[in-house]
Amino acid sequence: MSGQIEAGGKSDSATVQPDPKPLLKLQNVSKSFPGVKALDGVDLDVRAGEVHALLGENGAGKSTLMKILAGIYQPDTGEVVLEDQLVRMRTPLEAKDHGVLLIHQELSLVPDMTVGENVFLGNMPRTAKWFVNNSLLNRQCEGILERLKCKFKPTERLGSLSIANQQMVEIARALVFKPKVVVFDEPTASLTDFEKVVLFDVIRELKESGTAIVYISHRMDEIFALSDRISVLRDGVYQETFETARTTEDEVTQRMIGRDLDSDITHEPPELGEKALEVRNLSLEGHYSDISFDVRIGEVVGFYGLVGAGRTEVMETIFGLRKANSGQIIINGEQLGINSPSDAIDHGLGLVPESRKEQGLVLGMSCKENITLAHLRDFTRLGWVDTAAEKDTFDSYMKMLRIKTPGSDYSTQNLSGGNQQKVVIGKWLSTSPKILILDEPTRGIDVGSKSEIHHLIRELARSGLAVVVVSSEMPEVLTVSDRIVGMYDGHITRCFDRSEVTEDLLIRAITGQVSEAS
Template sequence: MTAQSSLNTQTGDTPLLQLKGVSKSFPGVKALDNVDLDVNAGEVHALLGENGAGKSTLMKVLAGIYHPDEGEIRIEGTPVRMQKPMDAKHMGVLLIHQELSLVPDLSVAENVFLGSLPKRSGLFVNNRELHERCGAILKRLNCRFKSNIPVKHLSVANQQMVEIARALVFTPKVVIFDEPTASLTDYEKVVLFEVIRELKSQGTGIVYISHRMDEIFELSDRITVLRDGQYRGTFATRDTDEEEVTKRMIGRDLESLAEVESPEPGERIIEVHQLGIEGEFRDISFDVHAGEVVGMYGLVGAGRTQVVETLFGIRKPERGTIRIRDELVHLSSPADAIEHGLALVPENRKEQGLVLGMNCRDNTSLPNLAEYTRMGWIDTAKETEVFERYQEQLQIKTPGWYQATLNLSGGNQQKVVIGKWLSTQPSVLILDEPTRGIDVGSKAEIHQLIRDLAKSGLAVIVVSSEMPEILTVSDRILALYNGTLTRVFKRAEITEDDLIRAITGQSADAASEPVASGA
């Protein structure tokens, strides 16, 4: 299919927003190289590309966070210069960040109206008006929390809804959504899509960044693809398909794991029996064998993350037992878990997985420093060798080991976290949302890596909120509902309908295999 550069949905109209020949470099890397993009009034324009393709950099240029080295930005045909984010806001361009940019100790209302708080007598904040207006916005978004609650007390999903609420405070010309559904429940996604369609009907231009192809094809009118910081074409969504777009993004065809057969399980590595923490989860029993991938799937609040954090010693179980190679263990800390051969790639890479100001090599060696230390001195050559091995294996895009992880794309940050834990040579690898915020090409690579790690003899546990992912990588799937394990499915017997029933509490009494497979 042919790329359609600068295709306007309203032929002959001046684009609402236009970028021409935009370039941006950072030390050691050219993030954007002569990129074009235009957005029309009343359209959803999707921006796609692998992690590191330049999407977030381009959006930060639009939002006044970065200044382009070359190129031009026009709003309604007029050239503009955005020196700071407030300039972009005043010009009608609003970026809703993928990474939350809220002030934790301020209330929901104060965050939503930050920079434009309603005043009395031009001096004092009009709290009554503030909370009334914020309450109306929250009602429009079907949010179930109050406007006066500090945002630090909200879940990540609700904090994301606060970010989205900012777009409704004024009438923007262009709203940029950067991975807006990464932390949202299915219900919240429906509400968000209704808001986006409402904004579109009012003539707002929408730039929508997501790695989820179903969202792209449901919402967008056009798709622009970036690869390696360069423009690779613009398509009318109705005239293209996922295969074509993916090929443009990654420059190759994706390999599928759909036909992978489940291996014969090896030695039982970990066995969990009647594990429970009051108010979190109860009576959880399962086992995982060498060479096997066990998926853990359920709705938000089902207890998935709490279970794996208990296995890793972050939480202390109130009842039940954990055995590793038939030895009863008491894992009172992550250090205990690491010593017993467990590794956890956490759900939140920025808060739990990385020291962002530290370079890639030093992040990789953190959980295993004793292995790199001789007589009190760190063997940096050995550290570098280990990092470069995982850089090659995981295809981490970085100029070198010295790059601060803060400057990597989200997908490459995630790969550093995975490499970091693989460097401990674990026998049980737990991955909590391993591909959240990762592009389709990198996601396929990580899925293949998971299968390869299992094939090498690791016992792997994968927690995911994406059904296609859990169905793709798992040999068995544990279905959780409201803190309980409702069913355990084998790959050959599972259907999407059965899995949905299991995670919504509709099949707790249905026949299934025993909770512990006992292979």
Template sequence: MTATREPALRLQGIVKTFPGVRALDGVDFEVMPGEVHALLGENGAGKSTLMKVLAGMYQPDEGQIIIAGQPVRMTTPIEAKAQGVVLIHQELSLVPEMSAAENIYLGELPRKAFGRVDWKILEERSNAILKRLKCNFRAEVTVAHLSIANQQMVEIARALTVDARVVVFDEPTASLTDAEKVVLFDIINDLKSQGVGIVYISHRMDEIFTLSDRITVLRDGAYRGTLTTADTNEDEVTRLMIGRSLDLSRNEAASKFGDTMLEVRNLTCTGLFEDVSFTVRAGEIVGFYGLVGAGRTEIAETLFGLRTPTAGEIRVDGQKVEITSPRDAIAMGVSLVPENRKEQGLVLQMNCRDNMTLPQVQDLTAGPFVAKGAELAIFDQYREKLAIKTPSWRQPTAVLSGGNQQKIVIGKWLSMKPRVLVVDEPTRGIDVGSKSEIHQLLRELAAQGYAVIVISSEMPEVLRVSDRIVAMYHGRVMREFDISEVTEDSLVQAISGIKSAEPA
């Protein structure tokens, strides 16, 4: 780093608060021209928020954005782009029915008289950019026909229509094969040699150490330091990421469990997860920890009959079972509290009582009609048990808070008396107070003898509720930890794909 050069971009003391959360707390970050600067942090550490501030999608409450020495204010992504700051999204935001060229220049198509699109110039320019990216397809091709990797190239090409000063890559390799990664890294190095500043966000340590010049770590919305990649190692970065100040109160390991309720052997769903084996006993909570895309949700969906495994077997209460639909799963006593309760768990317009009894309403009848008294009895029982706060059973679930919605979904399955309860991201989008309430509830359920699987991307959560933790990386079980032996370092390393020296 030469002191004479101006950073391409500098963020100073950025503060951003949302109701109830201080998402960014005085974050400093800079990227030099021709530098790859990696941004690291756990889920919820504030990386995405910081990048949205950078891309003009959020306004910081405090702090400054300085581009090439000048403080700037950016209120829309278009303004940010005009300043030469481009964000390449984790989720592709292309119009699949349009050609690559149209996507690259979306919103700023070159025009002729009477507002007609100048197709010739459009295609010339687009093909020039694709050539620069060494792409082997033409700009005229429809995006829907391209592979995911090539679609990502279109997304990158879009960033290069302006003279980019800074390009932000947010988890760019999440959907790429190893070969495609090599191409991407070439492009990044290419941009770098042209003097573009690169911000690289990723969870994958190996990539970060291959690519980056410097690493900045965020934790809980706060800046934790910047390291020069050449002078550091994975351990140091990991330690910075986890920190020591975090409240990592742990579940006290329970000593006695019941029989094995769920046994999964060599379960495989090609392309999603492979050779997964684990057991869950009655009265035990097994936490599944890993990065987004590690295959945890897919395992839950397979257990619940939403996916068909390509190999392996599932045993519930000692019996080998074939689960091909949620109906089967429910009949076998396997329940799923899904990741997105609004999309997958609740009928939002429907009232609380009816949502709660949805899977068993066909058994609650008196003559031809639904026995509403019996339904209400079930609702009242679980409203009390789970402390669901709603003025009346008549409330549509849409108006409840996230925590109470989640309790309705949990109550729905508890009222079915399941053998195995799978809870995917139990506290996503739920405020802090209700969070610990839900954690408490999960522990109580285990104490009552339920076999529980908790899938979570938050380390404090897995540590707080689990008796055992299964760490996953890239569709595989990396290690299984007993709660008494797990360390934060080893957990982070396991889910980052780092093989540990100590035996599992």
């Protein structure tokens, strides 16, 4: 598929030789939060004209280190040296003044401002009387959006854009001024394959101009296609730096997780039971039409398609978050009217949503409170919550999912993105569902944890659950699924048995080139 890059490949910009002298050095950096030592004496250097990948499991300290560089956090110990000068980034504005820009994993934009205003935020072009020159702002922004092949306008309100387009606006900010250092923190998590290609071109342009780039990602194909060097953190401690051309994914992964990655998933023929979920002719105007499929007890059905294909909207309808115009939802042989998530939960459904922060968690609550939130009544007696039972429940899922946290009372907002995702998964497993829907279950999760989640999905099916997995990653749906449903433009184009599916057939299905009839 256009937009995919081959693991182990080198980008065209790899011929541009970085300056061997470090432009940026972080030395002996440590940072602690209540109950957690996030960084412990970390050293890192980055060269001008280099893409330096920073890898580590969720909670390894990658984002914390970069937030110190960007002035969001202050280190407990250590120093930042930029162009041989000791600098202190007390605020993001100071970091920007020094030429350091962080492209956040979690968007840091203002929804009620226009695209142009967000792109130039903190650097607005002014008239002679110090008023914002909107005409110049929009004209310059339009040029940047054209470089990024964006279809939206500088005058559009940012909050009206999709998450993927908002991420492109975040990236556009790197092109407004000439930064010395740009940090990309999981920049492709919300992007389509086409948008990824555009981003990689931007990164190569920045590299060729002499910009030092730090690239954080869990996607090994991106790391090996883009980077010159790879540094690894584990549990807040620096491990090693590799020359990308002289190492392998297995070597880097082993250093990152401290063990060999067991990625083999046995695909013995599943022992299938009755149909747990049947969807018949489900339609929702403007989103999808005539959707029919079923999932049996003990089966994993994967849904694969491009962004906008309608996969998430179908799952949200099944779970009662949307109301279909027509069609039937049948659970265990009984046609049901599911009008709300509570109806869905009562009938044994669980949904791990696509967006953990907006839909999956209450960030101000503790880990144990989030785990039990979907069925809090089971922990309530005479109006009082049994906090000891909550703690026991969380502790069991913390062990099962390897959630890294100081304890059950730790605030969820302070966890890394991957550990937050594990809390969401634990939350729905704790409801003892009969049918579990997981929408992008490993988005933002490191390679070690991703393997654990894949094994968990197969184990859940073997234990008697009916499982639906929605994913934008082809290797993921091929790894975990017994059957795969291809969707394109709001329609199911084809349903494949595992034994017959190939990457080529799957790509053709999700781009509208093959239909069920064929």
